[in-house]
Amino acid sequence: MAKDGTIPAPDGSGRHVKLITADDVTAYLRTHPDFLAERPELVETLNIPAPSQGPGVIDMQQVILKRLRAELDKLKNERSEFIANSKQNLAVQSRIQAAVISIIQAPTFEKLIEVVTHELPELLQVDFITMAIEANADSPQRAPVKGVYVLAPGAIDAALGADSQARLRREIVGEDAFFGETARQVKSDVLMRLRITSGSPDGVLCFGARDPEAFGPEQSTELLFFLAKVLENSIRTWLDLPE
Numbered sequence: 001m002a003k004d005g006t007i008p009a010p011d012g013s014g015r016h017v018k019l020i021t022a023d024d025v026t027a028y029l030r031t032h033p034d035f036l037a038e039r040p041e042l043v044e045t046l047n048i049p050a051p052s053q054g055p056g057v058i059d060m061q062q063v064i065l066k067r068l069r070a071e072l073d074k075l076k077n078e079r080s081e082f083i084a085n086s087k088q089n090l091a092v093q094s095r096i097q098a099a100v101i102s103i104i105q106a107p108t109f110e111k112l113i114e115v116v117t118h119e120l121p122e123l124l125q126v127d128f129i130t131m132a133i134e135a136n137a138d139s140p141q142r143a144p145v146k147g148v149y150v151l152a153p154g155a156i157d158a159a160l161g162a163d164s165q166a167r168l169r170r171e172i173v174g175e176d177a178f179f180g181e182t183a184r185q186v187k188s189d190v191l192m193r194l195r196i197t198s199g200s201p202d203g204v205l206c207f208g209a210r211d212p213e214a215f216g217p218e219q220s221t222e223l224l225f226f227l228a229k230v231l232e233n234s235i236r237t238w239l240d241l242p243e
Contacts, residue, residue, distance in 0.1 A: 037068075096223045099123045100230050111239035116205070116231065117147030128174075128182050128208035131194075132156075134201035151177055156202050160191055165225065167191045170216040178206045187212035192221070192228040197241045205231060 030034055036042060094239060099120050106112035113131070132149040132240045155177060160167045167190070174186025186208035192200055194203035205228050236243065 060085055095124050096227055103230055103234050112234055126207050128209050130179055132178050133203040136201050156204050165193045166221045168215050168217050168219055171212040174208050179208050185210055188215040190215050192224055194228055195233055196235050200239045
């Protein structure tokens with residue numbers, strides 16, 4: 001070290017850089033008292049001695065350090081949870097996008113129904129997906145396509161509520177009207193209302209899972225609502241129906 005307190009730069013350039021001393025660090029911390037408070041992660045790396053105190057005196061320094069460490073652990077946990085949720089959301093978005101593409105690319109109306117009831121379960125990683133539509137006076141009592149069911153008039157309002165677009169349930173037994181022979185295997189489900197056209201009965205897109213915790217009332221429905229809207233438009237297009 002030179003007399004002026006500098007040392008040669010490590011890059012071999014011949015320059016000299018000032019060596020930071022303990023006094024420099026002390027002076028900096030005195031002029032920046034919030035430095036550690038703004039960087040609580042540094043507290044874990046410091047070896048701060050406890051001050052000598054008499055009996056019955058609370059060590060406030062240790063209390064503050066303990067609090068800072070607890071806050072830091074909380075921030076780390078929240079960050080990990082946020083990252084995990086972000087990854088899960090991205091995965092769900094990718095699956096919904098793949099499902100939408102499959103619906104749009106269906107070459108016939110019959111293939112569209114097959115895509116929804118037979119291909120979407122694998123794409124969306126859902127055990128069962130069915131469709132159901134309310135009957136009117138001219139409707140057959142049974143749908144000619146497997147995975148599509150005919151409901152009694154008013155059944156959808158009774159299940160979802162007259163003003164509701166969706167119903168999400170956990171720890172249940174599925175209903176035969178919506179899931180047919182697979183109903184007893186359904187332990188949680190989602191029903192999404194389908195309004196194909198103002199002049200026709202409502203339908204419903206049904207998601208069922210064997211896992212009783214797969215679906216629940218607290219879950220977001222935005223992506224499923226988007227999928228239902230795509231399906232409504234595709235059905236209208238194939239059947240040449242007005243909105």
